[in-house]
Amino acid sequence: ENTPGQQDAFTSRLLFLAEADKLKSVFRASRLLDDSRFENSAEHSWHIMLYAWVLSEHGVHPVDTDRVLRMLLLHDLVEIDAGDNPIHGNVDHAAQDALEQAAAERLFGLLPPEQGVSLRSLWQEFEAAETPEAIFGKAVDRVQTPIANLENGGGSWISYRVSLPQLEARVGRPVRRGAPDLWTWLQPQLLDCFTRLGLPV
Amino acid sequence: ENTPGQQDAFTSRLLFLAEADKLKSVFRASRLLDDSRFENSAEHSWHIMLYAWVLSEHGVHPVDTDRVLRMLLLHDLVEIDAGDNPIHGNVDHAAQDALEQAAAERLFGLLPPEQGVSLRSLWQEFEAAETPEAIFGKAVDRVQTPIANLENGGGSWISYRVSLPQLEARVGRPVRRGAPDLWTWLQPQLLDCFTRLGLPV
Ligand SMILES: [Ca+2]
Incomplete structure (x- = not known):
């Protein structure tokens, strides 16, 4: 038999x-x-965890x-309510932040209170991008797409008509902040790819 | 500039x-x-990590x-070469094991040797299901589908015409081994669901 406390915990956790x-x-x-389909955020999260471990x-x-x-x-997780925010799209950052905070409130609020607070605070630490773990995590999160685009011939760079200086600013900066050697390794490959695609370098 | 050793490590890791x-x-x-589509193994892996944490x-x-x-x-990961092995399907376990070992050899073998050995040995520990972490991990891996089936009205139990004693043996056993209270909590819900679906109890 489960105690009533356990039953409540299972109910909210599930x-x-x-x-x-x-x-x-x-x-x-x-x-x-x-190139068979778009990637979803759950499998993306799995994949970048593997990136973080291996790198x-x-x-x-x-x-x-x-x-x-x-x-x-x-x-x-907050994208469940707030949606994905494409790095090369144009979004109202303040409005997006407000949506994400409300999403965090709702989603982590489903958990038993102590656990909800602990998960939410780790999410907030990641968002703030100030601790070594958050800085490295952000670098890994940002580097997956350029690596995939190099592999599949341009991907979202073509659809969004991205320039290399834009990529340097929006992606290179957070990647270099957390994993500079990785960006150094990618740079010549990126220059080569953007040149071949006729995108501004 | 990256050293040649770094370059080799990036190449194999990527x-x-x-x-x-x-x-x-x-x-x-x-x-x-x-119920919109089948689940893939990458997003499944993401989801059960969240299960393991929260539970x-x-x-x-x-x-x-x-x-x-x-x-x-x-x-x-080994499913990339060896395929998924549905719990209610009929497979030749020895042949499946051999496929999975070969897959582990190939996939973890892509990494720098020391890292490849360390990841492979953790995978092997999970497969052996003997340490507390592997036993709990297996319980969580097994419990996701019954929980989903309870939610979506039967799912794979209907397609495979599963009986409750079969579920107890194939799923209940590993779940009880790692997280007995969770199975206790599920049992009345399972009995109720199997009865409603007209599946053998
Ligand atoms: Ca630790």
Whole structure:
């Protein structure tokens, strides 16, 4: 027999986990490497956790990789209510932030209070991008799409007609902040790709 | 400038991460909660990491949740070569094991050797289901589908015409081994659902 307290905890936890299922239906501007379809935010979150683990020694600061993984596991949940915010799109950042805070309130609020607060505070730490773990996590989050675009011949750079200086500013900056050697390694490949695609360099 | 050693490490790590993208195209027998499509193994892996985190206090043994999360992050990668193995399907287990070992050899073999060995050994520990982390991870991996089926009106139980004793044996056993209170909580709901669906109880 479960105690009533346990029953309540299961009920709220499973409600939260059922809501989380919806992240599998939030689609991003980026496509799978085989170009078969757009990527969703749940599988993206899985993939960048693997990036963070495998690339952890390339972080600029020593990081607690497990904290990075937990941040990345959570980082896109708010998109269930607030939607994905394509990096090369034009969004009203203040309005988007307000939507995301309301989403965090609702979603983490489904959990037993102590647990909800702890998950929400880790999400907030990631958003603030100030701790070593958040900085490295953001770098990894940003680097997946350029790597995929290099692989699949341009992807979202073509649809959004991105220039290399734009990419340097919006993607290069956060990547260099967390994993500078990784960006150094990508730069010649990016120059080459943008030149071939006839995009502004 | 990156050193040649760094360049080699980036090359092999990014090759591994690009291969991993294929897990997003391995489809499972289970469907999303909104019944819109089948679930893939990458988003499934993401989701059960969230299960493991949120449900960690319900494990039968105290576990290092971070190790559980890392195991679950990796646990299905071998399906890229070996395919998904539906729990209610009929498979030749020895042949499936051989396929999965070969897949592990190939996939983890893409990484720099020391890293490849460390990831592979964690995957192997999960497969062996003997340590507290592996036992809890397996419980969580198994419990997601019944929870989803309860939510979406039967799902794969109907397509495979599963009986409640079969579910107890194939799913209940590993779940009870790692998270007995969770199974206790599910049992009356399962009995109710199987009865309503006219499946053998
Ligand atoms: Ca740890």
